[in-house]
Amino acid sequence: MVLQLLDPPFQAATSPAAAIRRRTGVGARGFAARWGLLIGFVMLWQVSSTRGWVNPAVFPPLDTIAAALWKGLASGALLDDIAISLRRSGIAFGAAVALGIPLGLFMGQIRAVERALDPVLQLFRQTSALALYPVFILLLGLGEASKVFVIFWATLFPILLATIGGVKQVDRKLIEMARTFGASRLTVFRRVVLPASVPAIFVGLRLSATTALLLLIAAEMIGANKGVGFQVMNAQYNFQIPLMFAAIFLLAGLGLAANIVLVLLQRRLCRWADMTR
Amino acid sequence: MGAHQTFPRGAVRIHGLSKSFTLNGAALPVLRDMNLYIRPGESLAVVGPSGCGKTTLLRVLAGLEAPDGGQVRIDGRPVQGVGTERAVIFQEPRLLPWLTVLGNVAFGFEVRGVPKAEAEAQARQNIRLVGLGEFEDAFPAQLSGGMAQRVGIARALAVQPEILLLDEPLGALDAMTRITMQDELARIWREQQVTMILVTHDLEEAIFLADRVLVMPREKGTPPRLIDIDLPRPRDRSEARFVAMRRRLMAEFGLH
Known part of the structure; x- marks a missing residue:
């Protein structure tokens, strides 16, 4: 009984604001972790092609x-x-x-x-x-x-x-x-x-x-x-x-x-x- | 409920029943010329060591196995295969994971061709009976073991059986949940007035729930023994007569 009474207020005190902050933080980091490499690859392609690091005839921008x-x-x-x-x-x-x-x-x-x-x-x-x-x-x-x-x-x-x-x-x-x-x-x-x-x-x-x-x-x-x-x-x-x-x-x-x-x-x-x- | 319930039905007569399995080419008798009469509305517990044939007996009664010899009659009619007057509660809840609690409880009725709305109305009533009214829309994966087993019980009750066959229904639950569920089963049995045949390896559970206990010995030569549990209900597990009865049952198995 005591545990049941103690539990909910404890969660309520920490949850709303902190949880949202945590979630957005995870969101931004999650986005970077998921798409970062792909974006990097696309950028590398574009730059190396326009700068002539690779042959633009084979890898056009x-x-x-x-x-x-x-x-x-x-x-x-x-x-x-x-x-x-x-x-x-x-x-x-x-x-x-x-x-x-x-x-x-x-x-x-x-x-x-x-x-x-x-x-x-x-x-x-x-x-x-x-x-x-x-x-x-x-x-x-x-x-x-x-x-x-x-x-x-x-x-x-x-x-x-x-x-x-x-x-x-x-x-x-x-x-x-x-x-x-x-x-x-x-x-x-x-x-x-x-x-x-x-x-x-x-x-x-x-x-x-x-x-x-x-x-x-x-x-x-x-x-x-x-x-x-x-x-x-x-x-x-x-x-x-x-x-x-x-x-x-x-x-x-x-x-x-x-x-x-x-x-x-x-x-x-x-x-x-x-x-x- | 209906008027048919005023005349208790669900009498089971087992006559000369025998069943054996083939193991490595040798016939292994499990049940041998068994005779038993179970009164309508009676609660019978079947106890015995593993391999004594108690689950086989229940599966024959359920119609999932055919006996080699002898006969089972329910209200005078011989049993052939599964039947609508019987419902089985297994050790595992055996819920369909893609259906909600409501869908699972209504399932038993629906497969018999009862319209969905009617089956669900009946299911709702039985979900409340096992105390899961708030969980109608939950999926089995979201339930605890005890809750899932309650759903299994509600599903069996929803088809309004005369005879409830229970195969170690609480065997997989933790000790505390088991005691709560034993109380629930005692209440449900009293309220629904069904014949209950309960296979268990828990002697205390047998004494708590049963009118009579069928003790099945491991040795196939010795016939099974019936013990009357004439204790007043609701039963108290710590009462002197209850304890004495447990001691007597344990003595049946050579345990002291």
Whole structure:
């Protein structure tokens, strides 16, 4: 009782002002700790390029790159490339999600299916999608189909394997609990297995999104005449180095944006998983 | 509550029950030709050393394991699998981490197809019953062990079972929380008028809560023994008769 009475006023006396001061202090320092190196790197690039410490023909100043990026976007040339790149990776990623998650949920549930398919999956997963790209070109031609398919192929496995893993690691005790309340197999799946697998599925989705971008660029570099990946290669051939860097930064931006969207979605769906940590 | 509660139900008849497990190719009998009648509204504690089959008995009663031989009848009907007239409280709370306290307590009703609003109304009532009214919107990760176990108890009570099956429900709690929870269980049992079958390794808990204690021996040859606990309720753990009863139970296990 005495302890309970003593505690709150003590906290109240120290908390408001001090806490705010502490928080802002941490905020400023936190900002420096988090972004300081990046800002330093950007500044170093700019200075060393304008001062001629590095060859400006290879590392043009950042303002030149920004100008090239703006010109490309304003004229609509780069927008076309972005659109076609997004379409390729979007279709492939969407197809991988649409196939990978349901198949993974099914395979994780039924042991016999999972055991029969696992060796095949492991083999396919270990076979580099890029190494298979020539095969896909032979089968599907040099057009859109082979590009979309190679990205689909590479993104399918992280999603599939993460989903299977997620389903398999669902706590049996929770399933048993649901059963004692008379839940049917379908209800157990919908109310227990599915929500419990969501965090694991998101790990797969984020991995796949990164892979999708990687494969997109590779596929566009090998045999395309449009797309951001193609622009990187094309700009380099034509020695438009600022444009080349502009396309590279654009790709980095796309990757970051995809990750942010997935992280936000994950936070929304798995608030509970954060609390356990 | 409903008129059906005026006629106490929840009688359990165990007839010739046997169950064995296979361990390294050899059959290991756990329950052997067991017979027992549990009255409606009775509180029965099952005690015994680990490996005596007390949890197996509870799992058979819950319908989670099928017996090798014999039968369990509840209100005359043979038990097959899990049933809506029984609810289980496990040693771990087994809460769904993505649902709030309210969602977890309503869960048992919802999976039976009861509309969400109705299930939640019933859940709110039971959350208050276990004293967690202010924590409806909390997530399991934010609760202490004792609070989480209360949620598990509320979830079991929310489906209005005739028979409450408890598998060492307080075994994972600290000593002080356990005593509080024993008081809670005694109150809930009195108020809800359910048949309670409690597996425990805590003899004091058994004496505190039970009308009868089923003592299961480790040796499979010896039949289980039933001991009546005819102490007035509410029970006092330090009263002479309570202490004498504990000594008698300890003697059953060769402890003095």
